[in-house]
Amino acid sequence: MHKSLFLLINLSIFQSISSHALPTRRIYGGTPAEPGQFPFQVSLRKETGDHFCGGAILSESWIITCAHCLPSITVQELKIVYGTMYYHGTEQLHSVSKIIVHQEWTHVHDTHSDIGLIQLEKPIVFNVLKRPIKIYTDQVKPGDEAVIFRGDMNNGSRPIILQHLKVTIISFDQCAEYKSDVKDTNICTQSPEGFGICFADSGGPLTKNDKLLGLASFTTRFDCANGAPDGYLRVSDFISWIQITDETPVRRIWGGNVAKSEYFRYQVSLRGIPGRKSNKHSCGGAILSKSWIITCAHCLQYFTPKTLRVVYGTIYNYGNETLHEVSKIIQHHEYKNDRQVHSDIGLVKLRYPIIFGKFVQPIEIYTEFVKEGDQATVSGW
Secondary structure (H helix, E strand, O other), X not given: OOOOOEEOOOXXXXXXXXXXXXXXXXXXXXXXOOOOOOOOEEEEEOOOOOEEEEEEEOOOOEEEEOHHHOOOOOOOOOEEEEOOOEOOOOOOOEEEEEEEEOOOOOOOOOOOOOOEEEEEOOOOOOEOOEOOOOEOOOOOOOOOEEEEEEEOOXXXXXXXXXEEEXXXXXXXXXXXXXXXOOOOOEEEEEOOOOOEOOHHHOOOEEEEOOEEEEEEEEEOOOOOOOOOOEEEEEHHHHHHHHHHOOOOOOOOOOOOOOOOOOOOOOEEEEEEEOOEEEEEEEEEEEEOOOOEEEEOHHHOXXXXXXXXXXXXXXXXXXXXXXXXXXXXXXXXXXXXOOOOOOOOOEEEEEOOOOOOEOOEOOOOOOOOXXXXXXXXXXXXX
């Protein structure tokens, strides 16, 4: 049952209500979009062509949406519509090959890890009407404006055209007056009465500067657009999860030079997928000693020692390198999430010590002062 946009009062009642019993109401008070204005927007549809959630294009093969849109629909039943701002019911339905829900999301009342990914059966051919969206990673503050999307109700009937609406971000304290357990993985916005999101806007993008800031996750009152805050999942908090989840796009160094085998002998590659073995590169790191690797804390939060592997002694990333097991993962005790850069450091202990050689050596820590204009070097795949 798709509880398309989770509502946060009288929860015991909602547990017994399916989405088929709820009106598929959508954005109130929006402005019609122009063709190609928001090419990242997608519509999640049932086999019948009925819209039930929104989403956004991350790459040629991957769609991002809310987890609560996905648990009650199968790969065979789920279809995606992209490249159009209209909803006539005759749009092309694209098949999917995989549905992934965040491993910490357990039920529709969980708004703190309400994120999911959909892999398309066939990759999107990009043009002016269909393009991916980048993730917004800067800080936002109360009073900042953002933009939400979905369909016009056309006087209460089926939506016919994509709408967009400017909303205002509010503080956690303001939002907590309506929802007591709001977390820092959430963003709340507020609009005047008669404006805002509703049930079938679930999973749709909240954007700032044309980048993906959040996913429509919850309202704080049963009635929509009543002046109460709306809630979203902050996508930047889940960049690491997105990067290590199967073949989703991973951002790497741009414009670099190819390294020689004897250079960067301290460089390591962190590999693995939560819950199963994999040789997919997810993060870099450096050798500190025979048994210890240093990396960022955000690279480690979705791994356990059983699922993390380390590759060293090679400049290649073919996927057939030797995977070395680890025995311990340590994150800085003050690190909390992806947005916290001040204590973003972690250590990985190898199960078996490294045997140093021509292509494998530890790195010393630089302890002198640096000044503006000094040059440094980064390395990675």
